[in-house]
Amino acid sequence: MDPVSTATATPSGLLLAGSVAALAASLWLLLPKASDTVASRRLGYLLGAVALVGFAATGRSLGCVGEDAVFLTVAGIAVISGLATIVTRSPVYSAIWFAMTLAGVSGVLLVLGAQFLGVATIVVYAGAILVMFLFVLMLAQPSGMAPYDRVSNEPMLAAAAGAVLLGLLTLSIGRLSAAEPPSCCRMPSRAQAVAAAAPADGAAAKDDGSTTLIAPATAGGDTGDANEVAHLGAELFGRHLFAVEVAGVLLLVALVGAIAVVSRGEATETDHRRDSR
Amino acid sequence: MIPATMLTNALLVGAVLFCLGLVGILTRRNLIVMFLSAELMLQGVSVTLVAWSRYHGDWGGQILVVFVLTVAACEAAVALVFVLQAFARTGRLDASAWQALREENLPRVIDQELPADDRVVPTWPHLSPAGVLPEGDDSRSLERDHV
Numbered sequence: 001m002d003p004v005s006t007a008t009a010t011p012s013g014l015l016l017a018g019s020v021a022a023l024a025a026s027l028w029l030l031l032p033k034a035s036d037t038v039a040s041r042r043l044g045y046l047l048g049a050v051a052l053v054g055f056a057a058t059g060r061s062l063g064c065v066g067e068d069a070v071f072l073t074v075a076g077i078a079v080i081s082g083l084a085t086i087v088t089r090s091p092v093y094s095a096i097w098f099a100m101t102l103a104g105v106s107g108v109l110l111v112l113g114a115q116f117l118g119v120a121t122i123v124v125y126a127g128a129i130l131v132m133f134l135f136v137l138m139l140a141q142p143s144g145m146a147p148y149d150r151v152s153n154e155p156m157l158a159a160a161a162g163a164v165l166l167g168l169l170t171l172s173i174g175r176l177s178a179a180e181p182p183s184c185c186r187m188p189s190r191a192q193a194v195a196a197a198a199p200a201d202g203a204a205a206k207d208d209g210s211t212t213l214i215a216p217a218t219a220g221g222d223t224g225d226a227n228e229v230a231h232l233g234a235e236l237f238g239r240h241l242f243a244v245e246v247a248g249v250l251l252l253v254a255l256v257g258a259i260a261v262v263s264r265g266e267a268t269e270t271d272h273r274r275d276s277r
Numbered sequence: 278m279i280p281a282t283m284l285t286n287a288l289l290v291g292a293v294l295f296c297l298g299l300v301g302i303l304t305r306r307n308l309i310v311m312f313l314s315a316e317l318m319l320q321g322v323s324v325t326l327v328a329w330s331r332y333h334g335d336w337g338g339q340i341l342v343v344f345v346l347t348v349a350a351c352e353a354a355v356a357l358v359f360v361l362q363a364f365a366r367t368g369r370l371d372a373s374a375w376q377a378l379r380e381e382n383l384p385r386v387i388d389q390e391l392p393a394d395d396r397v398v399p400t401w402p403h404l405s406p407a408g409v410l411p412e413g414d415d416s417r418s419l420e421r422d423h424v
Binding site for chain 1: 279281282283285286287288289290292293294295296297298299300301303304305306307309310312313314316317320323324327328330331336339340342343344346347348349350351352353354355357358359360361362364369370371373386388389390391392394
């Protein structure tokens with residue numbers, strides 16, 4: 001590794017360890033337990049905020065958090081609502097927070113340039129799947145929150161495991177961006193090749209190299225242009241046509257299977273004969 | 278295509294969502310909330326796939342996410358049927374209601390006594406009555422005092 005990354009390894013390593021510890025403590029305090037008090041929950045929220053800032057700062061020191069305000073906003077909505085989804089005691093509120101997470105994720109997908117998937121997440125997940133969950137919740141728990149919603153299994157171990165896994169993933173993502181120095185101001189090599197091959201209209205101020213931060217949205221021609229949905233559809237129904245057919249069969253099988261499991265069915269002639277015997 | 282900074286941003290968000298979903302599915306006891314946590318993990322994976330897809334300018338990741346959506350819909354339908362069947366047998370949406378199926382060497386989950394609920398009962402909005410009040414059974418209130 002280059003000397004720069006080894007020099008910055010210690011403070012960012014400390015920061016990462018601190019964030020992991022704060023996240024584990026926050027999750028442990030926030031997860032439903034019998035010994036919960038209002039004060040411990042407040043401390044949990046505080047530690048969660050500290051952990052969030054710590055992880056963002058760690059990512060920044062590893063060179064992998066940018067300053068796109070829109071992205072940071074939608075990502076913050078997704079992450080905070082995701083945390084609320086798993087720590088809220090009432091399952092109905094949990095489902096509502098999950099809808100909020102879906103809104104955030106959809107925003108992230110839109111910022112990334114995946115327009116169809118951003119819309120499909122809202123329509124399919126929030127519009128269909130989540131409503132199905134709410135139906136089942138309202139059918140099965142009409143009296144609201146149950147005692148088993150106020151306790152959880154092994155909150156300390158699970159919080160520690162989740163936080164350590166997140167720390168490891170952050171480290172490996174940081175290594176990923178450190179593998180291409182300087183990571184902040186570089187584009188993928190394929191995009192650079194495309195930009196170099198393109199006419200010099202976008203390359204007027206290339207001398208300092210900072211303009212390469214802005215990806216040539218139309219130069220690639222494969223993703224991220226105005227006809228994104230059309231191209232996705234052509235790819236889906238062209239190269240992946242067989243997979244689409246298989247997915248259709250899977251949907252049919254799930255439908256038939258769900259109905260077959262849930263319906264007891266009328267007793268047939270044979271059943272009567274067997275019962276009376 | 279997106280720059281490398283955006284890629285790592287999105288990968289971090291995907292990792293956070295995945296880990297939160299993991300913690301949720303490990304700890305929560307309500308079957309529906311466990312299921313929501315699994316969907317949270319799927320969302321994290323979707324963000325990661327889309328980020329790589331846009332970084333490489335390749336459609337494969339986004340196509341895979343389309344199929345993830347399809348399979349998630351199938352999975353939700355079938356799993357909710359099983360959840361409802363489990364509820365019909367035990368009367369609870371509690372995963373620990375099925376702990377007779379656990380491994381032999383694992384301890385039993387014993388529910389301890391919970392302290393009184395410290396939440397504030399919300400005040401629902403009051404709507405002014407309109408029309409004729411239907412004749413109903415007053416002993417069975419349709420209102421819930423909490424969710």
